[in-house]
Amino acid sequence: MARKKGRRRFGWVRKLPSGRFQASYLGPDEKRHNAPETFATEKDADRWLVHVEGAILRSEWMDPERAKIRLQDYAESWVNERPGLRPRTVHLYDWLLTKYVTPHLGDTQLGKLDTPMIRTWRAKLLREGVSASMTAKAYRLLRAVLMTAANEDRIIPRNPCQVRGAGSENPDERPVLTVAQVFDLASRMAEKRYRAFVLLAAFATLRWGEITALRRQDIAPDASSVRVRGAFVELPGRGLIYGPPKSRAGLRTVAVPEAIRADLLAHLDEFTGSKPDAWVFTGKRGNPLRRGDFNPRTGWKAAVKAVGVPHLHFHDLRHTGNTLAARTKASTKDLMARMGHDSPRAAMIYQHATSEADQEIARGLSGLVDRERGTKATDEEDDGQAGVLAPVG
Known part of the structure; x- marks a missing residue:
């Protein structure tokens, strides 16, 4: 991407005393930012600068300084600034964060969280005896927090909570009284x-x-x-x-x-x-x-x-x-x-259960019909055989 030897259209690359190369650039915030790591070759540093320039042109650039905020600090602000949360929900979120999330991930910078790290955290909770249901609740909360960081605040490029099935619960079927x-x-x-x-x-x-x-x-x-x-x-x-x-x-x-x-x-x-x-x-x-x-x-x-x-x-x-x-x-x-539900999801669950019960009834009725028909057919066959074998006169 060099315009001519020794100059670049975007960013700078310099060789360090260690022999490695450092890349830097002027961001949309008019501040100079260094790459988070050094590179073995000048060409590798150039490739990184091309990637950053493309992100800026696509309006996808993330301020690396903002991504240094600790998960614990961001999550606490997320709960406090969340509109419309009921007191019981706030208490639940605070408890989940304090009990299951921040002891393991709280000191990690948002920009350093990745999917393998989230997967390891979840596996550790389960290994330590935390129930699958409670682990799923903690995961869903963390996913919601990081969704805001990615989609609304644009602190991180994507939500690292990408563990398939981690947020799903399969609680035991609750009893229904007559x-x-x-x-x-x-x-x-x-x-x-x-x-x-x-x-x-x-x-x-x-x-x-x-x-x-x-x-x-x-x-x-x-x-x-x-x-x-x-x-x-x-x-x-x-x-x-x-x-x-x-x-x-x-x-x-x-x-x-x-x-x-x-x-x-x-x-x-x-x-x-x-x-x-x-x-x-x-x-x-x-x-x-x-x-x-x-x-x-x-x-x-x-x-x-x-x-x-x-x-x-x-x-x-x-x-x-x-x-x-x-x-x-x-x-x-x-x-x-x-x-008292805003969403039809819960109502449809009960309707689905009723539909399954109705189908079970239909299957039972079908069995009755089949048995009745089978008995009648047998009787007719018996009557026919009797007519053939019965003595005449």
Whole structure:
């Protein structure tokens, strides 16, 4: 790329006392930048300068100084500056970074991260006993952070999180209760005040934070519907925090099945204060329910064991309700509205499960038809043989 001997159209190359060659250039920022390494030959240094010049002409140049920022520093800023994150999400991100990411990669400069390094980090987590699910969560967070660094801030040329399948989770299938099991579970709670809590969580498909944040004024006078206007999140050291639901779609009114309205009205009469802003579900002292108090206070563990699902989580009640709702042949849009989801992905998962169940039913019916036809054909064959062999007259 030299214009004439001793001069170059772009950049400079000089021979060092060691015999190696150093390349440098004037960047779009009007600052002089040295190559990150020296070269064995002048021709190698020239090739590097051609590559840099091409990146500048294509508007793909990355400031090498900015790429020297540590991953830990950049990730912390990424979380703090991320718009619209709920407090619980911020806490989760901070915890994942502190627990799994920064101890291993935090001091590494963004520009030095590469895919083999990410792959090694992930393998080390799994080797040290971190669950596949938690490792996938940490990987997805790191991928999101570096996606911003590559695509928005243009600090690095590409996202090094390119490990196939590393962000995928394959959690165990959660149990789905029958209608009878839901009512059985509700009746086995240690205190009557938690019967409607279980029924509403299942048949109105509410999240924990949503149901614990309900006030009397959110329940229709005839208990035909509940209005979700907010939700509780619980953060270590900060306690319960009331805020908006998980997503914009979480602000919704959910119709309550007629079969449980009497239970909800009875609960309001016996356990909820008379003021419009009184919490619907509380402990004996009238405070909103906290997760840490739920199991020992309500007898949840004994109850789920008694109904035959000892590993049932409270969130599985919502999972059950969504599954039952999908079996009513509701549309994806209607399921999304009831579940409080912005994306159709979750609704389609439940519809897919229902579709598979329907196909199983169809296969069973087909088997019945085949067996019936087979029996009839055999009978007809037997009748025909009997006619041939039967004595005449």
